[in-house]
Structure formats: C-alpha cells, structure tokens
Amino acid sequence: MSTEVRVPTLGESVTEATVATWFKKPGDAIEADEMLCELETDKVTVEVPAPAAGTLSEIVAAEGETVGVDALLATIAEGAAAPAPKANGGTPAPAPADDAGAEDLPVMVPTLGESVTEATVSTWFKQAGDKVERDEMLCELETDKVSVEVPAPAAGVLKEILAAEGATVEAGGQLAVLSSGEGAAASATDDKPAAETSKASSGKDVEDAPSARKLMAEKGLTAAEVTGSGRDGRIMKEDVLKAASAPKPASSRASEPSKPAAIPDAARAPIPAEDAEREERVKMTRLRQTIARRLKDAQNSAAMLTTYNEVDMSGVMALRKEYKDLFEKKHGVKLGFMSFFTKACCHALSEVPEVNAEIDGTDIVYKRFVHMGIAVGTPSGLVVPVLRNADSMSFAEIEKRIAEMGTRARDGKLSMAEMQGGTFTISNGGVYGSLMSSPILNPPQSGILGMHKIQDRPMVEGGQIVIRPMMYLALSYDHRIVDGKGAVTFLVRVKEALEDPRRLLMDL
Known part of the structure; x- marks a missing residue:
C-alpha cells in the first residue's frame, strides 16, 4: 500500500510552485510529518511534510520542476526501504564505479520549471579537485524567480567545472564533470597538482582564482584576453581589472550590445586603474532583476x-x-x-x-x-x-x-x-x-x-x-x-x- 504526497494549497490566486529541494531520496525511511521537500513560489517557501511514515518509494516531481496545486510529488510505501531506489525524478541511479577505478559523471543543469529555459550560475560551493559526497551541494543557479541548488549525483571528486560563476546555462546543459568511485577519491590529492599544471597550460579558467573567474564573467572577458601574473600563469583578480580597464579594439566594441543612448559617453569611459581596484561590481541576481522590473511596472501602470x-x-x-x-x-x-x-x-x-x-x-x-x-x-x-x-x-x-x-x-x-x-x-x-x-x-x-x-x-x-x-x-x-x-x-x-x-x- 502506498501514500501519495501532493502539493498543498499555496495561497490565494497562487496556482503553481517550483520544487526547490528534496531532503530525502527514494529508498529513505521517513517519519510522519518529517519534511520531504521544499517548494518555492514568487514570494515564499513552502515545506511539504510526510503524510505518513514509511519509505519514499518514488519522486515524481524532480528539483526544478514546476507543479500545480494538488499535483503528485512522490509516493510513500509502507514498511522497510526499497531495495533498488531511483535517483531524482525517477531516473535510475548511476551504476557504482569499480572499486579500483573511477568513472566520469556529468553534472547537468536540472529542469528549471515551465517556460524557464536558462539560468545564471550564481555560486560554486566546491572547486575543481575537491572531494564531494553524494547529494552535497555543488553550486547554485538563479532564474527569474527562484534559486536552484545542484547536488552531486554521486560521491567522488569534482574533476572539472565547465560553467564558471556568472555564466548563463541552458536547461539540460552540462555544468561540470564529477569523477566517482574509490579510485578517484584515493588519487585526488596526488592528481590535483598535475591537473592544475596541465589545465593552467591549456588556458582553462577553472583553475584561475575564483574571484578572477567571477570578475571575468561580469566583465564579459575570456581567459585568452587576460594575462595572468600568478604562479604558472594563474589569472588573479588584479589581472582582470587591468584587462577590463584597457582600451578595446574597435572590432570588439562594434560587436558589443548597444547601450542606451541616455548614458553619456563619459559614464562608459574606462576608469583609472587605482579607482578600479577599489570598486566592486556585482551582477544583479535574476530575482533582483525581476523585482526591479515589477516595481517599474507598478510606476508605469498606475x-x-x-x-x-x-x-x-x-x-x-x-x-x-x-x-x-x-x-x-x-x-x-x-x-x-x-x-x-x-x-x-x-x-x-x-x-x-x-x-x-x-x-x-x-x-x-x-x-x-x-x-x-x-x-x-x-x-x-x-x-x-x-x-x-x-x-x-x-x-x-x-x-x-x-x-x-x-x-x-x-x-x-x-x-x-x-x-x-x-x-x-x-x-x-x-x-x-x-x-x-x-x-x-x-x-x-x-x-x-x-x-x-x-x-x-x-x-x-x-x-x-x-x-x-x-x-x-x-x-x-x-x-x-x-x-x-x-x-x-x-x-x-x-x-x-x-x-x-x-x-x-x-x-x-
């Protein structure tokens, strides 16, 4: 016998929400009223408790999916844990890697919700070479309405980050590569220096300073446009600031999106390097952009x-x-x-x-x-x-x-x-x-x-x-x-x- 877990009433005129986080996995034993998942609407977060004790047999709505009121979220089976649980959203969990070897697993962008096709990589909680546990949060994505946390699909080592902070990614796109299995964890310490050297020489920005990667994304620069002054050519934040303040060729300026004519040319002129070092530029979150747009709409409509x-x-x-x-x-x-x-x-x-x-x-x-x-x-x-x-x-x-x-x-x-x-x-x-x-x-x-x-x-x-x-x-x-x-x-x-x-x- 199984018990259905459904979306609760979300409030007046609110008909849908986004599944933000699952606190349990298929196969986990749960108690009655224990929190199973968290739903997010435009303004609030709603926790969904377990209606009965048992085992979480299946997750129907994965993290990032948009669900309506009374939609089916999951099912709970009575009794002990299921022998073969499924991963998020009912997808079979990846087969374990051989004890002696390592298996590369892609870290993908989850479903972001109805009509939402892209998100911005807000924060990486781990760096390339770090050991991670299964379901440990790797990074956070931001859309117009919600923040979506991306968990590790398996335990292992974060081998490579493909989408740096500030990058825009599409639903279903790849964020990183995770090396799973005991072999990957055991060799993480020995392999990391060699990996850093080879990746630094290959010009991949994942091994540059985190602050530099974030600033490059904000400035719209690539690693090829910045000369690194750190060890083995590692790009530092100061290098990005220098590159951003340097005049750009006319061809690159022509390819940039046009800015509003109301902004005077002096406001777009490069600022002195000593001033740039004391500035901090932070990209608006998608949520803040939405708030700004709605406030302006209120002014325009009334x-x-x-x-x-x-x-x-x-x-x-x-x-x-x-x-x-x-x-x-x-x-x-x-x-x-x-x-x-x-x-x-x-x-x-x-x-x-x-x-x-x-x-x-x-x-x-x-x-x-x-x-x-x-x-x-x-x-x-x-x-x-x-x-x-x-x-x-x-x-x-x-x-x-x-x-x-x-x-x-x-x-x-x-x-x-x-x-x-x-x-x-x-x-x-x-x-x-x-x-x-x-x-x-x-x-x-x-x-x-x-x-x-x-x-x-x-x-x-x-x-x-x-x-x-x-x-x-x-x-x-x-x-x-x-x-x-x-x-x-x-x-x-x-x-x-x-x-x-x-x-x-x-x-x-």
Whole structure:
C-alpha cells in the first residue's frame, strides 16, 4: 500500500510552485510529518511534510520542476526501504564505479520549471579537485524567480567545472564533470597538482582564482584576453581589472550590445586603474532583476501621486505611556504604535472607500473589508504580510498578530496565503530613521501609507512656540481611482485620529 504526497494549497490566486529541494531520496525511511521537500513560489517557501511514515518509494516531481496545486510529488510505501531506489525524478541511479577505478559523471543543469529555459550560475560551493559526497551541494543557479541548488549525483571528486560563476546555462546543459568511485577519491590529492599544471597550460579558467573567474564573467572577458601574473600563469583578480580597464579594439566594441543612448559617453569611459581596484561590481541576481522590473511596472501602470501631512504624536505617546504596563500584563504583548496607525487607517478607509479599492479592467472593485498589509524588513528583503479583517480586530489582536507575523517573516516561515489579498498597506520607514519618503504602491492596491521618524520640532500653538513630537505622513495613491480631495481627506482623518485617539473609540 502506498501514500501519495501532493502539493498543498499555496495561497490565494497562487496556482503553481517550483520544487526547490528534496531532503530525502527514494529508498529513505521517513517519519510522519518529517519534511520531504521544499517548494518555492514568487514570494515564499513552502515545506511539504510526510503524510505518513514509511519509505519514499518514488519522486515524481524532480528539483526544478514546476507543479500545480494538488499535483503528485512522490509516493510513500509502507514498511522497510526499497531495495533498488531511483535517483531524482525517477531516473535510475548511476551504476557504482569499480572499486579500483573511477568513472566520469556529468553534472547537468536540472529542469528549471515551465517556460524557464536558462539560468545564471550564481555560486560554486566546491572547486575543481575537491572531494564531494553524494547529494552535497555543488553550486547554485538563479532564474527569474527562484534559486536552484545542484547536488552531486554521486560521491567522488569534482574533476572539472565547465560553467564558471556568472555564466548563463541552458536547461539540460552540462555544468561540470564529477569523477566517482574509490579510485578517484584515493588519487585526488596526488592528481590535483598535475591537473592544475596541465589545465593552467591549456588556458582553462577553472583553475584561475575564483574571484578572477567571477570578475571575468561580469566583465564579459575570456581567459585568452587576460594575462595572468600568478604562479604558472594563474589569472588573479588584479589581472582582470587591468584587462577590463584597457582600451578595446574597435572590432570588439562594434560587436558589443548597444547601450542606451541616455548614458553619456563619459559614464562608459574606462576608469583609472587605482579607482578600479577599489570598486566592486556585482551582477544583479535574476530575482533582483525581476523585482526591479515589477516595481517599474507598478510606476508605469498606475497614475501614482503622493500627498503629505504631519501628525503630533503627543496624544498617542501619552496614552501608550499610561496604559502600556497594564496592556502588556493583560494581553501578553507590548502596546506599540502600529495598532494605533492600523486603527486610524481602517477608520479613514471607511470614510474614503476609494482608497480601499482596486481597478479590474474597466471596473472599480470596492472592498467592504480591510485586509491591512504591514511591510516588514527581513534579511532577504521586504515582505508584506496581511492582517485579514483588521477593521474588526481589537488593539490587542492587532499587536499580537503583527508580532507573530514579524517573527515568522524574519524566520522565512510566512506562507503565500499570509501575503495575499491585501487591500491597503502601511510601511514604516521610521524604524530605519527615514524622515520623509514617497512609498511606492503595492499593485493592485490604490493606496499605501508611509510612516516616518518621530522628531521633536518647534510648533506654534495658541501663539506660543512649543516642542512637540512630530511625524511626517505620506500617502501614495492611484490617481486613476482616488481624487486629490479623497487622498487629502483620508490623510487628515488619520491625522485627527492619531492626535486625539479618543475619536477612534467614539467613531468620529
């Protein structure tokens, strides 16, 4: 009897994911709820646990494949391990090499996913001549959406790297050559010096300094265009910098892709060698390129405008100071500023519903609920988890949910469903010291509120100059839906609610 392992629900409007990593191989014994594999979507990583204990009999969807919701990933058989397991994706595992000899195995680019035909070699974790274990990660590839780790197909020695860091490879292409078997491992130490000498003399860049190989890929140079100054002609990073700053022949310039005419010629001129040595050029990852493109698309598709105001935080700060100890004692969570801003925005959205709407073709869809997106900074970038039905939540519920989602975001444990369906977003640049900024819309939403640093400033009250803790507020909105009057009204209502929090209790 066998149990099927299927793709779980990925979240609202998310229909497919990419199989990123298998933690188990066919034939491995597994326990119930033990993690079998990891799926990646555009924004989050989803772990797939084992639905039952047994033996992983077959992997149906290999690493790199794109799978839909409820698609079959693998099967689990009850009982002991299968006698003849298969390798990734059901392909028979390579026959073991003779104990005394070595067998060369190709390391291939895995399937990258539907409609994805190429990837960039991001990082090599091993160098030519290094010993590796079966399934040990050799390198990492990057596509538009995900990073794909390439494991070793067998234990042995990494004999040759064919695609250096920065190189673009096609699906099914060869990345390296792995020498497997005991003979390869035993002779790795003795053979490595000779291999280095022969490969250095043959001009293969795999034996050059890793930093030099990476820089050559970024500069678009080949080993033949660089004169190595290291031992046995080994190319060093400094050699690549010198070659990159040297003038190129007219013929090679003619073959280069044309650059945008908006860039002045002075910007493309070679820089002095002493400046080049202090620069570091890093190629954008495919994921970062996709993010940049989508952000620009958001600017191009929406008629985005920003209006500003400022708020006196004295009322909120006094109320928070008076009740924060009692609040934490009763609810088990600290009383912060985000609950006040969330409540104030929900209150303002009920009065100006177009800020809580979106465009769908030629229709405007008004949301009679508030799913509040709260932007959270994480080590890997900015994510926006969503507080569903925030308009019906209490201060304590909002604070608890924000604290929970912040922790899950920093640990990379947010699900796709937790970041889908937001109707309005709050972004707090003040935690990083920002005094004023213009936040960018999170399509298809029509509004986003930017919070900023609280700063004591002199203000005039009743003809007197007083010091008040002030914060600049910024509302970016889609002018296609929201008129200037509506945007200003929204921001004024937020300001009024924060300067006199009692208005929130009285629904004023």
